[in-house]
Amino acid sequence: MPEPTLQNIVDQKELKWIFVGGKGGVGKTTTSSSLAVALAESGTRNRVLIISTDPAHNLSDAFRQKFTKTPTLVNGFTNLFAMEVDPQPDMGEMEQLEWAQDSFLTELAGSIPGIDEAMSFAEVMKQVQTMDYDTIVFDTAPTGHTLRLLNFPTILEKGLSKLVALKGAMGGMMGQMTRMLGGMAGGGEAAADLPDQLLGKVEGMLDVVRKVSAQFKDPLLTTFVAVCIPEFLSLYETERLVQELAKFEIDCRNIVINQIIFPESVGGSRLLDARVRMQQKYLDQFYELYEDFHILQLPLLEEEVRGPEALKAFAVNLLKPYVPSPPADAAAREAALVAEVAALKKRVAELEAAALAVKK
Known part of the structure; x- marks a missing residue:
């Protein structure tokens, strides 16, 4: 049976992209923040970036520090940075993006469902790739939104490939029409070069998207950590997530199960004892379904994990199996x-x- 920790992620130094996701309310932000802390303190990475792509950003709350769309050094660290990105920018923000300076590409963004978010995501990925980070951890939105985000490279590749193919099929005609219209309008050669300039931008973006897509499908560079709790709906959502990730060819071999009540902490409570039995039923199903996964069990805590010191303490539980305290006399x-x-x-x-x- 694989080791029940996330030590395999820390040891895999080549990992560039780590996505952490699951159903809402299962502890994704605590898990992703603690994992980023563990990576930063492991001595195996010089610079680690954690990005929140959840519209309801919780990173600032987790670290007790305000973050924006610009990477900010986390208090108490020298090599951990954080930023919060809205994957669904408003029109004012979209107009500032490089691709949006072209009216044709702006029209394209409005005509293909989902491509506006995808282009915004591509722009973020392009910026992040120019930054010098060894590993980037994504604190993602609930499952449905995350699956759409992971599908953005495919959406973009299909849409932009059609444009490039259109240029190949109609390039001559477009050039003649542009020269004719440019001559009539007095634009001359500059207007005639417009299709090539425009499609040059499209091909440049397509190149970035293809590189990102290839990296996402490479298990040496990308992995997904599924986070859940031992309840029916979370088990169901995790199964759907794992199946969809397999379709996208994205590696997923780690599952973190949060909010477990261990028998040692029950005492004489009949309610807690009933919850333990219910949770055990679903834990058995997790192990049956994912016998070749690293499955990590974490306890239900008495208080929230907030602030760098609390996250450092909690991160220890990600790297070695949690052992509950023996019941008090x-x-x-x-x-x-x-x-x-x-x-x-x-x-x-x-x-x-x-x-x-x-x-x-």
Whole structure:
């Protein structure tokens, strides 16, 4: 059975793109942030970038630091950067992109479903590729949005390839028409060169898209970490995600199961005991379906994981199997609760006395 940790990702130094995704509310941001922290502190990467592509950005909350669409150094680190990108930019932002300076390409973006988001994503990928990062971690949106994002290279490649093919089939006719119209309008040779200039831009973008698409399909360069919880809907969503990733030829060999209640923490609670039994049923199904995956179990925590120090502490659980603390002795636990109640009563009495003194 594969090791139940994400150590295989840290050890694979060639990895360039790491996507972390799953159903909403399963702990994707905590997992992706902790993984980015683990990579940055591993000593195997000089520079790590984590990007949020979820419209409901949570990276700023996770690190307790405001991030924007420009990479920002994370407080407490020298080699970890973060940025939040909206994969669905408004029209004002789209007009600033290089491809949008051409009215023809702008019309194209409005005529092919999904290509506006795809072109925006391609622009982000183009910018990121020019930056000097060893590994880029994507904190993605819920499953459906993520699958569309991963399909952007295919959408773009199909759309732009049709344009290039159109040039090949009608290049001569387009050139003659442009020269004729350019001559009539006084544009001359500059107008005649317009189709070549335009399609040169398209071919340049297509080249970037093909490189990204090839890298996404290379398991040495790209992997996807599925995050879930031990419940029916999350199990179903994970299965759909894994199947779709296989269709896209994107490597997925790690599953993180969050919010597990371990038997050791149940105590005498019948409710928790019932949840443990329910979760175990779905955990068994995960292991049956994904016997050749690295499956990592993480506990349901008493409080949120927020801030660099909390993320560093939580990141340890990604690199070695989580071992729950042994159950406390019942008598000792009862004594601790009695002492806690006594301390609270004493504090209440002090506050009441202070309140009476103020009234006098």
